[in-house]
Amino acid sequence: MKDQHVHHFEHTDVKVGVYVCHCGINIASKVNVHEVVEFAKNLPNVTVATEYKFMCSDAGQDIIVQDIRSGKVNRVIVASCSPLMHEITFRNATQHGGINPYFFQMANIREHVSWVTAEKEDATVKAKALVAAAVHRVSKHTSLEKKYFPVNPNVLVVGGGIAGIQAALTIANAGKKVYLVEREPTIGGHMAKFDKTFPTLDCAACILTPKMSQVRSHPNITLWTYAEVENVSGYVGNFTVQVKHKKRYINADTCIGCKACVDACIGPENIPDEFNEGLSYRKPVYMPFPQATPSVVIIDENSCYHFTKGGCPPDFSSKNGHLSPQLQSLLRRANECFELRDFQETLKLTKEILKSSPEHQETLFLHAQTLYQLGMINEATEVMRNVMVKERCVAACPKGSVDLYQTEAISEIQVGAIIIATGFKTFQGERTTQYGYKRYPNVFTSLEIERLVNASGPTGGEIVLRDGKTKPKSVAILHCVGSRDLHSNRYCSRVCCMYSLKLAHLIKERTGAEVYNFYIDMRTPGKGYEEFYEKLCHENVHFIRGRAAEVTDWVLSKAELGKLVVRAEDTLLGMVRRVPVDMVVLSVGLEPQTDAEEVRRKFNISCSKEGWFLERHPKLAPVNTFTDGIFLAGACQGPKDIPDTVAQAGAAAAEALALIDIGYVEMEPNTAFITEENCSGCRICVALCPYTAITTDPVKLISVVNPALCKGCGTCVAACPSGAAQQNLFTDEQIFEEIEGVLEYV
Amino acid sequence: MSYLYYPGCCCSMKASGKAYEESLMAVLKKLGVTLEELKDWNCCGATMYMAIDQMQAFGMASRNLALAEQQCPNKTPELMAPCSACYVVMNKTKHFIEDYKEQVGTPIRNALKEAGFTYTGKTKVRHPLDILVNDIGLDKIRQHVKKPLKGLKVASYYGCLLVRPYSEFDDVHYPRSMDNLMEALGASSLEWPLKTRCCGGSMTGTVEDAGLRLSYIILNEAERRGADVVVTACPFCQTNLECFQQRIQRKSKGGISDLPILFFTQLVGYAMGIPERELGFHRLFVPFHFSPKQVVTEGVE
Amino acid sequence: MSNSQSKPSDFTPRIVAFFCNWCTYTASDLAGTARMTYAPNARIIRVMCSGRIDPQFVMAAYRNGADGVLIGGCHPGDCHYQEGNYKCLRRITLLKRMLSQLGIESERLRLEWISASEGDRVQRVVNEMTMQIKALGPLKLNIPQPEHSHAVPTQSHTPKSKEVVS
């Protein structure tokens, strides 16, 4: 550099200590640690270079502390694992020794070297390069101070399944304010659909519904159902979240759940009931299930006549005594014509009726509909104005809670931590075409069976075939549908073996049918799980170790006529078996929610390849994400059973509490700064900052970074044309040194 | 629309699938598709060659792919292979050259280079069913139907190789394309689960009982479900299911009765009103008669 | 120059990889945790965001003997800092154009979006890039050697070759 301050690399006052970790044999088996140490000794400014089995242990850290205290070193390099793992540990040790913690740099020779390199020689060379880079860099480190920011004490929990419920209650019981946002009309999630839970066979409703009502009544919980998180901004301790309240068409605050509107509704009654997996039907206005929380109905705009046809149609079944028989028959004919899509005729008839009885509302309505169908929108609207028919639900509601003109609303809240508990979805059975789901009526998914065995389900707990009456005499349960299969999902869904056993037990108990379990491996690793499996063996349930090859209905013998035949190899017997059954249950696996990707982006967290939200560390930080202040609970992170989900929800709640309870967050001091005398005020940086942390000083006409807003991405530094902007911990100097160091020697 | 035509040994004018070729030509001509025969094509190697020397088998098949490129230098050659075995073998070769570059790709490319070819891998291998359903389209076929096959119950039999494992135009477990085609002709297509089950074709000549057993299962099920005719897309399946019917009847002690086995192109041609002789109906062992009596008179519904 | 290995057969390319802290650096940690073996040629330098990567760094890497530069950032739309990866993309797009004028093959500068879960992608990209650069051979710069005896300014600081060290 041809300038006034030509820098000298060899600082006389810099004394670097290099500590190379063996990490047991994790590093030492691939990297010749001794060679690296010898190499480091010859690097500029290095005064100490040594090795140790476990640098992260107390004894290892103590070496650093002692060397600093004795004045041998004043810059510290630890060559060990990833900084994402132990940077904080060693910074603390450095500080403990008595120097600024940021006089420390880490060389990642485990994750980036020993674990990924085939040859020892190559690994050693790469480790040397990384150590040299750190040595070069550390001499440019400066003393920095940590930043502290206050934390908003409120917590947002996204998702109201058992995970979200548990997390919300834990935090609320600790006296903190919780917002629980659920996108369905009720909380409860998948668990609310189950009848019994394995292996104890507790009634799911009995253990879940009390928790649901606790959530509803807890003074510290604000429950928003049928609402979705729209946008998240801010950072740990200070998130701003916008929640969208979807159009429920019911005022949830005043609805008392009396269901008078449901009784009054004359809308189509054949809408498949989502809660019952389409095994029963509901009306456009409905309560998802009797114990729904909040106990508030919802109007489905896709089927309600108000939205599909502009209003409730005339009800000819009710008393129309004030009409003359002639008018009544005219009205009936007009309606028939309308149903037959003969709009011209309808129009003619309604005009005729209107001539004799101009105030008649049903006719006016029919008239309007016809006009609408004919595309005469303006005329239809005009006529509709004259229709005074109140929608029946509106009329029936004693509280006036029905609001068919409800609009979407947005609430904005401030929270310090967010727990994501968005759960899973089950695998769609029709994706494994060989099992004929949706082709053969009597192939069911396990979730459908859960509803069938549920006492409050569509059949009152009767297990019947799709015809709604026949009890199956034989049932096959196919495991691993949509799991352990490269055509769908590679992973094991963890819960299917156990719930299949539970269903086998329940089916056997309720119907006495022969039950065949087709499994690849029986996975029952949980408290009391293996015992449950043993119990089933005693119950005379058939276990066939073999993945079902296909479900088919071609016959080879009389006994197979009219049955579904499951073909599989019984691998323990080494024979192919054809098992004719009345009912096939697909034990479908668990999958990430369809919109997991969208949610991930909203919260700026990561997904695994399969789409499960990624935890910060699989073992040591299982509920943390890579974004500070956002935690994971339950099956959104991976398939989980109820005990694990509840445990994890507790863990997430504890993490969130730990964050908000201390009241402040520590921030890396890696913010950008602009040196006043170097800045020319060109303003190229201003527009780049995503956090509006850079502004122009109105007097000096130069750019200024607000360190409280800066998150430390460094994009302004990369852009700054005159090198006036720099980033703490990542100055140009430091990175140039790192580049030189990483290439200079090996 | 024009395609390169790869007849294959079974479909060529001299072999068992002659009727397939005749009907295919007639139908495509009617639909305005032009074909150009692949010059000096050689046997694809079929399933047999693989058993002796896989690399040579890939070599054989790849020569055809390279010939196609040579013949169509300026566009993507679309090579129509009517026989399922040819179709799968050539597609497999294409995939193996790409998927196993070191083991297969490089030696094959070298060999082709030695023989004076430049192989880029752009040749597409197509099956007539794929072409009829996806390129020409059912709408156009519907327009050409002169004699709707109303009331005819057709069991569409795809055979094992057609939709497995390298073709991409239909579901491997439960294909629908041929069924849709049959419905476009006015026939009613039978829902049955054996659409892609092996007919035992390659076994019948050698381990006869095993082969016949597999054919029996298919014929029996089609008959049980009331099929009037089975249509197939592979010369091997057709020969197997048809020519050995008498023997199967004997073996199964009358378990099945005569069931006509047609190539799907024959039935397409028939519905289009092409004369039976041009469609090779005279070559059938089990004659096919479609009596209009079977037609449910309209208006009852 | 350290990349003076003349025989292509003995040539081991050196790649400087700038990985963003949140996605690609984490992904390469994941590759490690999953023990995915890959070419040892990429030396990783951590930055907080791909938006921090100054084209000067790329030039400095070449200058100091790198045969290739790999930049890893979050997928578009995934940036921890909202749009840092796009800013990187803009700079690298223009830089690539300039490098091609300067006779540097496009394979020597690679920008990849690798999310935290894509350890296998780190493996694939590094292997691929190593192979490509091996095929290209070393990057031979034409840096003027100091022809006077006075102190060498850092700017034209020349890396020592392997032999000097060992």
Add this chain to the structure above:
Amino acid sequence: MQQETPKQIRFVGKLDPDFVQKMWRGWKKVKFEEEMDPQFAEKVASYPGCNTLFDCIQCGTCSGICPMGSFMEYAPRKIVGMIRAGFKGEVLTSYTTWLCASCYACTVECPKNIKITDIMYALKQLAIKEHMHPRRLPIPVLARQFFEIVKKFGRNNEGKVVINMYFRTNPLLPLRNLIMGIKLYLRGRIAFTQDKIQNIPQLTKILNTVKM
């Protein structure tokens, strides 16, 4: 006690003279590790597409779906398991591989995407290479006939291949199939004249180059 034991054996032996012998042979059912070929699995896996065989979890889907499974002495799942265990002799001499009809059902069904059909091809090739294939089975003979004709002429001739095979396996069979042949001939569906391609040297060149 010591006196009684030989007595018992003698007693059993009296009942069934072969029984003791059978018991001795029964030992054959126990497999000793030294009889295995530890390299066998690697050898099979070295064929293109076959290295997936190590992904097998023995779920049995392949055997379950295999239409020929009931005719095989070892169903596909067992074959894969035996390859991995190193049962070279048993695998290569078995009929199973030759009974594979190449219908690819197992390949498309396998949840681990193992190309079982290709493994079968690899086994056939290995068996021929090691001269271990079952001798009198017509399938390898047919394959060999087909191979020779196609190699020589570039195209196949169904009639010729079949007739050649019959003569090499069961010379009486052609008589049985004569009527069928005549019927086919009458309908123009069989030919005995050999069709061949023009550029045979080119084909030979390709085949010889790949062989190397």
Add this chain to the structure above:
Amino acid sequence: MSKPKIGFYWCASCGGCEEAIVDLNEAVLDVVAAVDIVFWPCAMDFKKSDVEAMADKEITAIFINGAIRSSEQFEMAELLRKKSQFVISFGSCSHEGGIPGLANLYKKEDLLSTVYSTAFSTINPNYTLPQTQTKVPEGIATLPELWETVKSLDQVIDVDYFLPGCPPPVKLVVDAVTALLSGNLPPKGAVLAPDKALCDDCTRKATKPEKLQHKRFYRPSEILIDPEKCLLAQGLLCLGPVTRMGCDWACINGNMPCTGCMGPTSRVRDYGAKALSAMASVIDLNDEEEIQKSMDSIVDPVGTFYRYSLATSQLHSAIHTNGGK
């Protein structure tokens, strides 16, 4: 005490720097009065032998302009170094390689073949090329050898100070000479210009918008340039933000964007890469295709960003061995 001796020398450059000295106008008289000019081949008759005859360090300060591309220039630079107390690199070419440095994009052979053969104005049917040695009737004539690449002065000899600019602005020259005469010298290696970018006191600074964002850039010929408004804000590729101040906005006042002759600030290592980074940061697009299209508006990136500094860039010259351009 005798007057300090100073000299001027001219290597690969256009001569504009010599003009700059004349541009000192009246000040030149003060200079001449204060010093003895002992060497100035452009203006007065001095020979190499005159310099050779001097004692080492006899010259107080030598101002060398122009880049170094031939053996002769190098020889003279070395000689002058030996005979001078201070060597001052004068002007862009000497400082950073300057415009001649752009020749580093091409191979020497290509340059020669363009100049001596393919250029449309060249008539050279025998393709005669300059040789270092040529037989003539009188014996052997020698010419200096042309080097493979253009180098800056400090790449061949030790330089004490740099006076940037194309040519160096009068004010900076006067300041430098004053400093020399007064002995009030900055540390060795300094660039004798303020270490801040040109925008700092740009006459148009007040018209800068809060955020600078563009979808593309414009060349001066493409738009009607507002003579008052910040040029970068108008979408012109003004390199003022990247370039040292001190030029008194010669180009800006001429309503033309800055091209960067004053070189980078001390904190920037590679002018072109930094300028590129800054300018690419102004582009506000996310779609890859749109970005590509937008970058088309920068026609010649090397010529734009490395106009004066290719020779001192990190890469020094284009790479031909690897099959580049």
